[in-house]
Amino acid sequence: MVNTRFPGFGTPRSERWSMSRLNRPSPLWGSNGITFGPDERLYVAQFLAGQISAVDATTGEVEVVVPADGPVQAPDDLAFGSDGSMYIADITPQRVWRRSPDGEFTLLSEEIRVPNGITCVGDRLFVNEMRPGGRVVELLPETGEVVVLADGLAMGNAMQQGPDGSLYYPHMMTGQVWRVSPDGGPAQEVADDVHEPVAVRFDHDGALVVLSRGLTGIVTRIDPDTGRRSTIETGVAGMDNAAFDRENRMLVSNYGSGGVTQVDALGTRTVVGRGLHGPFGVAADEAGRVYAGDHFRLADGDLVTGDLVQPVAGGACHGVAAGCGLVHITSMHGDVRTFDPATREVRMRVEDLAEPTGIAITEGGLLVAETGAGRVVHIDDSDAVTPIAELPHPVDVAVDDEGSHYASDDSLGAVVRIEGGSVVTVVDGLDQPQGITVHEGALYVVEVGTQRLLAVSPTTGETRTEAESLPVGLPPGIQRDDPPPTLFPPARPRPFAGLTTTPDGALLLAANGEGTVLRLTPATLTRPLREAGSAQR
Known part of the structure; x- marks a missing residue:
């Protein structure tokens, strides 16, 4: 897989997953003057x-x-x-x-x-x-x-x-x-x-x-x-x-x-050719249709054809979640919106949050990582906002089949479970964990600092490397400290490598290093993570 945006990335590899792109890499990361x-x-x-x-x-x-x-x-x-x-x-x-x-x-x-x-x-x-x-x-x-x-x-x-x-x-x-x-x-x-x-x-x-x-x-x-x-x-x-x-x-x-x-x-x-600026958050609805938060637009496409097309809603799109015929979007500038693809209508849910990033659908509403405020919040069906946990820098959230809530924190280097207002560490010592999702009972985490995909046992914290050399984050040797988002002057989006599970059991990864969405399908029958024992890193 050849990178066309930045030099310095290796070739993605995995013994457990087959990887394919849903769109072509973007040679230009936006084009202005x-x-x-x-x-x-x-x-x-x-x-x-x-x-x-x-x-x-x-x-x-x-x-x-x-x-x-x-x-x-x-x-x-x-x-x-x-x-x-x-x-x-x-x-x-x-x-x-x-x-x-x-x-x-x-x-x-x-x-x-x-x-x-x-x-x-x-x-x-x-x-x-x-x-x-x-x-x-x-x-x-x-x-x-x-x-x-x-x-x-x-x-x-x-x-x-x-x-x-x-x-x-x-x-x-x-x-x-x-x-x-x-x-x-x-x-x-x-x-x-x-x-x-x-x-x-x-x-x-x-x-x-x-x-x-x-x-x-x-x-x-x-x-x-x-x-x-x-x-x-x-x-x-x-x-x-x-x-x-x-x-x-x-x-x-x-x-x-x-x-x-x-x-x-x-x-x-x-x-x-045109392409994706990020992508950042990524989601798939019940029909398998893919949505990607791409800053100036919400890109959507068919999972089979992989055709990611032009804007359909909003701006400063970052995190994305899809379900029940609706798409929920966080904006870097502080709002959460719900988009109806059938009617093309956008409903403003919440404004003035501090840099919301990851978003997930949960019972009775939405779970959002409010990165700039250092907290995870719940937004109910009446759009009331309730803080449920405090963390240094949460970037993504996930919900398992039992309704348990999880969050990744890239400055803490950890994935945590939120239980009744308390924060329980599932795994720590990670290097910039960002996108997280639940797949067949395990947590999957994009570790941007090492460009790896990890599977994590939610009960023991045991980890296993699922894929390596992923084109996420900035390539080696490049570091940037972007200021907080503002409208004047306009700010660049904070990097975010989102991850989601599709209805047919695949994973979708926002490969923002090259401007693609990667689809990962199981290549072999993999054993489940052990419920006990030492972590494998």
Whole structure:
């Protein structure tokens, strides 16, 4: 099994389980700002990955240019100067960087709030802010001085200089396109009632092209002289940015599911395939349909075909549980929702939890690991929240056939059972245990620190290694300390390798190191874990 997202992972192996992917690995861990570089390759900023890749637009070959272990943490847009320097809007730490042609990084500014849209005009550098009340500024690279050109932006994003010399940019919150002179003066509204604008670009004919971030992938073309509009629906949900090649073909990036797609009035062509950002939580309903929490979307698919498709509910999706025709979702931003696939309706259950992660269905409601608050809570059918246990950092929960509650804690390095408000250790000494599930009377645990799947006896704590070299977590040598989740600036999702049991006796693992869901089916008749004796590690 070949990893295409990060180097450093081995080949997953198991003597007890056969493993297969339900979807293809994702070469790009999201795709945001894109632009052609001096070498005519397409450079892609990947906010979620913390890296920048270069893509051959003809072959789709991807090469990581700015790796995830460098100084840039969350690149959202990028531009090239006349000398070949790369300028990067590092959105979450709120920094702007220059990367010289020889690869040296220089921090230019920490004074621009939520920097996103970035563009070069000759030797001049301009940045806008993706926040309510944001600004368009000129940043002087040699001194770090910030010159404000416009303010009051309703969330700016990808911008570009137009044929008239002005800088054009979207107001994402109000559906408008505005412009301002690089030399100052009043900002002017250019277009109103544009469908969910996220990026403003000009093709080589001088036409104004506005991308929508919506589900239907609308592209609006505006004649700059007459204001006449035309639109196409590309079907590319969650577009983020665009670049035009030498032949005036438009290539678009996708914040919702990554990848790069060529789009025009006749259709689309895949340059780099879309895929999963995580996945994080994973679940299967009674019919075997798979659901994966994937931050910007809830991905769903058929267990047989393994087709993981586009968004169906919510945002910041993390943990997932499915049953009785409903799908329950935790959000990194603190809410728990219930989605009905039949009606496509979403019901808000609870808000303002502290970083809820794992979720499970239990008698009379839902069990949730409220990671940020250090507790496990029960949500009943009337949406009342009751704390049932305190732990340092719980990340997942599970319920067995007798109704017993279990939780994993990655900082404690343990899996515990919750009994009447008390916490009983089932097994400790683990290295970042995350996803847990119950299968044929045993607990199964994803030990992210060792990239193993363990089976644990709930009565004795005896453990057995079920699979090794799993593509979960970050690859060797890369460490990241992400800040707590916020909306402004946007935060990356906390890594979470979910695990679940399917109705037909398989396991599903969220292989977030490569962007797949792994299905594990029994390869041999395995003996049950002993009810007594020493642990096997």
